[in-house]
Amino acid sequence: MTETYLTQPIDEESVRAVSDAGLRMTLVDTADVAAFDEWIRADFRGFLGEHPKPEALAEARGYLGDRRTTAVYDDAIPSAASPIGTVNSWVAPLTVPGGGTVPGWAISSVTVAPTHRRHGVATALLGGELRAAKAIGVPVAILTVSESVIYGRWGFGPATFASEWRVDTKRVRWAGPPTGGHLSFTDPASYRESGYRVLDRVMAGRAGEIAMTPYLADRLLGPLKGNPDEDKYRLVRYDSPAGEPEGFVSYVVKGDDDFVKHTVEINYLAAATDEALTALWRFLLELDLVSEVHIMTRGVDEPLPFLVSDVRGAHLASVEDHLWVRILDLPAALTARTYERDGEIVLDVTDTLGLAGGRYRLSVSGGTARVEETTDAPDVTLPVSSLGSVYLGHDAARGLAIAGKIEGDTDALDRLFRTAVPPRLSTWF
Template sequence: MTSPHLALPIDETSAAHLARQHLTMRLVDTADAADHTAWSDAVTRGFLGPAAPADQTEARRAHVLDDRLVGVYDETSAVPAEPVASTHCWPAELTLPGGHAVSSWAISGVTVSQTHRRRGIARQLLEAELRTASALGLPIAMLTVSESTIYSRFGFSPAAFARDLTISTRRVRWTGPRTTGRIHHVTPDQLRHDGHAVVERVRALRAGEVSHPADGNLWLRRIGLGIGDDNAKNLRLVRHDDGDGVPQGFAVYQLVENEADFTDHTLRLHTLVAATPDAYAALWRFVLEMDLVSTVTAHLRPVDEPLRWLIDDFRAVHVDEVDHLWVRVLDVPAALSARTYATSGRVVVRVTDDLGFATGTYAVEVDDDGRAAVSATDGAPDATVGVNAVGSLLLGGVSARTLQAAGGVTGDAERLDELFRSPVEPFLSFWF
């Protein structure tokens, strides 16, 4: 049975607009190896990557057979079979505050060839994806971005942030708790299922996390099983088991030698996922106390990372914060009613949206359990919120007062914060 997102025709509005430039926008036939290869080569070029060997491209095709790939083609180009622009989308579960997940439209692989820039192609692609998501009944679109100046014009806004850490390990002494259980060195194949089970447990509790199946490339590349990953051979993997032998966390890292001083290695921590405080502390202590290592770098860590409270020198950890997950709300009642709220109460919100998807005035009525009924209303709004701000508020990690200072919210920001703020910072632990 064909998935709804594959059966849906190409967006007519954007296709017609591009046709006026003699460009053809169409779905890529993933069952056709040649069609997929041409699209894949264009995407790789768009992200400045080297050309992939044919066998790797073919192997990757198995992972996108149920994804919606779109290409824009120029019949007058030297290689007309290769698209000049692309998107890669699929439905995925996004966890919201309270542990409730909502099916959302994940957008990736957005490229426009340097030969076809400044022609409005990206706009047509992105607006097409928003209309596609809306037609599928998906209330949210989301993406992680390589260029942060592009997507706000389409209603996206940062909703989950991440931090990159640099730790001088010779300055720190562990002051955190003693832990139980055991750490094992494991192979990627051993971690393939045990690790994914841990990821799924954590995903259910952390707003901002996005589902990715155990047999999908998004998960496999995290543990060194990604197709054509030249760095995989450098990865080392450890797993933490509790006292009963149940896997509760894992870490993936690599060691980089300083050729001038063998005692001065850098440990690059790619992933550390823990389902329990004990596993979290044990894995971080393992990393920080590694012999012959003077520096640990950790990419994509949560904003509320407890690490600095587990060591004696707070300033030994240098922090760089980055925007990571961007969210775009398409259906306000469906999106806002899918999460839980900090307290009971009622607020009427007017939402403005230049593209029209979310425009309206909505009453948000939260019961004593933190669940909301959201409906359109003719009542006077307590606050007016741009659709970008709605995306930032949704996961509970950005305050309405901050957005008010930036002009994205007017009216009663304090009431919005009472309802929307979450005690757990949203976080997404990988790129897509």
């Protein structure tokens, strides 16, 4: 499965859909430097990025060449070699409740040129991705989104939420436990191997996180080529008292007119243990010449308020949807995770794309699920997007029921699916 995503042919239904509009959809040979560079340029443009310099193109080619890469071309325009639509994908292990993983069809780089927007190109790209994933038996599709209004129509539901914090470090004092271990400055090149090990533990440790690739991991350790703050990055590692790498923080310090009031913009804080988390937070909150620490994409259970002397000094700036999940194979997805309570429920799942709908009995015994098709009356009826939203254990069922997006015995569904520790995705992909 993890290799066949590259060889699975392009989805003919999508090829036909765009060709009716005079466009051509094809897989891109990422070994073809000229074609791949055009694709990368179109991707940068789609996300309002700069014109990538040669070193940024080379870096992107090196990192992204093993993704399934799709382009849509308009052969009728003078710049026909430049795609007007892009998407790429790969199969990423997604951590699920209980600590296991489910193969996730990770979708990224969805762009349509503003010259060709709202003519159904993204619809063709997304449909193609979902059908290709389904064809090779990947149970769920996953993505992070630029705008939350886009993906519900294709059966995705928000499954993890991310918090953003601004800490007034002149206002708070450390109120967490004593911290130990060793902190030291390092750099991405010499720390890479240890950093990867730390990230593997972080990603395996929480439902909602995905397995790293070198591209995803290196972005967390330091800046990629062309990052405007490239020269200002700092990397601090935490090693346990026994010398085991257990965490790191990469960050940039931004200046202010007042030299004692800099802002620390955290790129990523990785903590494989609570000791690493508290030591790194304490380090950040006690930095001299700094008045604010800003961090994004933390979990909804980030313990910051409890680590400071003044709860309101750690300001929760926002909570937003982050990982979106689209169930493609209900029995495979639901049996991949474990459950914290036993029980039984009949789910009637509707899916307008016809990929994962049906009526199933979910029986949980000893935390392990069995799923079988049934014709019995349903306890709960819900669209596949709502199932995606509760799949990883997030506390979404009651809200969805109030919104009319889950009908029936919502409490029974909630009791089965929700987990004590909320799911989290702490990075973008």
